Amino acid sequence: PSDGVTLSHTSFVQPRLNAFSDWRALSETAATAPVSDRVSLRLSLTVTHDSRPPDGINKTDTRTKTAVSVSL
Numbered sequence: 001p002s003d004g005v006t007l008s009h010t011s012f013v014q015p016r017l018n019a020f021s022d023w024r025a026l027s028e029t030a031a032t033a034p035v036s037d038r039v040s041l042r043l044s045l046t047v048t049h050d051s052r053p054p055d056g057i058n059k060t061d062t063r064t065k066t067a068v069s070v071s072l
Contacts, residue, residue: 004034005032007031008028009029010026011026022052024050025048025049027048031043032069038070038072039068039070039071041068042065042069043065046065047062048060
């Protein structure tokens with residue numbers, strides 16, 4: 001989108017081979033932006049889904065993360 005900003009996305013689905021109605025999925029989207037020559041900031045959103053989670057666990061979960069990277 002602008003100089004130095006990197007966008008990335010990863011998705012996968014993991015079905016059970018003996019029960020295709022039982023599956024899990026993960027999707028992560030992130031943006032990484034340089035702050036200086038050696039420092040960058042990464043913001044990410046992860047969404048996970050389990051079609052048959054254990055009792056008391058939600059089927060879908062989301063997580064946001066903020067990270068600072070320093071290159072030495």
